[in-house]
Amino acid sequence: MEQVTPGDGHALARYRWWQQFSRSLFHLRLRIDAATFETWSVDVRIGGDEDGNVHAQLYRDGVNVARSALPAAFPVPGGVIEVAASAYGLKRCDYVTPDGARRQLVPDPASAEGRRAHLDRTRPGFSRALGTASVIVLIVALVVGVPQGIEQITTIPVVADTIGTFISPFQLPAWANISLVFVAIAASTERALRLRHNWLLDGSLFEGGE
Template structure:
């Protein structure tokens, strides 16, 4: 039985739903649940009853097409109904989920929503700029690389508290981008390593 998403689960559980007509003339509500605290799998529900489980990336056959699901380190990256003619419809976040709460904020307070989105991009870009010299220093500290190319010392020396603050804010910014389905190869490059 599919239970509603509780406030204590908003960072660990997602549910997305879609209503699909069935061949008998009625309609069924299909839901996909993922949990970040468990195995990398998706669960499919029809009208609240579980009908299947699959490892991600997952594909579930439903009347009228298939539901494709995938997730990364920061959340769901794909949850779409794909019809036989190739059209796609993204499933809607269920009430109670972080994605749903973020969508409500966007609807009710568009200026605040835009401000949060811009802040997330700025944080990720700052982290990216600061990560490049530190990454080069780490790379050139390997003996094989140092012998061939020499070593590099980063000109950026952040105090420990600032480094941790930037890391934590980067994680929050990445989650913000994930729940609003925004992605850019440059902006989100700093978070790619966590998905490997």
């Protein structure tokens, strides 16, 4: 986990419709005592800063109190908020208590994650079908893409001289390979909207795993 630094006290910005795939915003309502609640919010700009570094901002009742590069672990009352990202969005935004219990934070209703959660609540059958389709697409991309990648590696002279060459059983035209890449990216993005991440399906082809 990265080092957490103090926030500067700025107010949490309203979520805008054009930030659907560039910003993730999650909330956690915590009971402090019998009469007091606090809302903790995690704001992540997925695109990163000018150097490409992705940071999470932590807010308490709309006021910035901490900042950290990802992966982050923010101390909050009764536990920590853990945040981690993939190439497609967040893969974890959980409230973790000392006994190891986890609770995922609630996505802001205006965010892409919030809209995906709304679809899951209102049309659960379609939501499940969409999630299943995403997994199938990523399995196909893995099965087809890995042998082709190995073939490309074994065309390098030094590799070919050492272990020989490998011919992939899948020989797709360029347009089909490009289409498969875009469809797989869309599938991983859909899974990221639900904070689903598997190192093999979502990470091996395009981001190098965990």
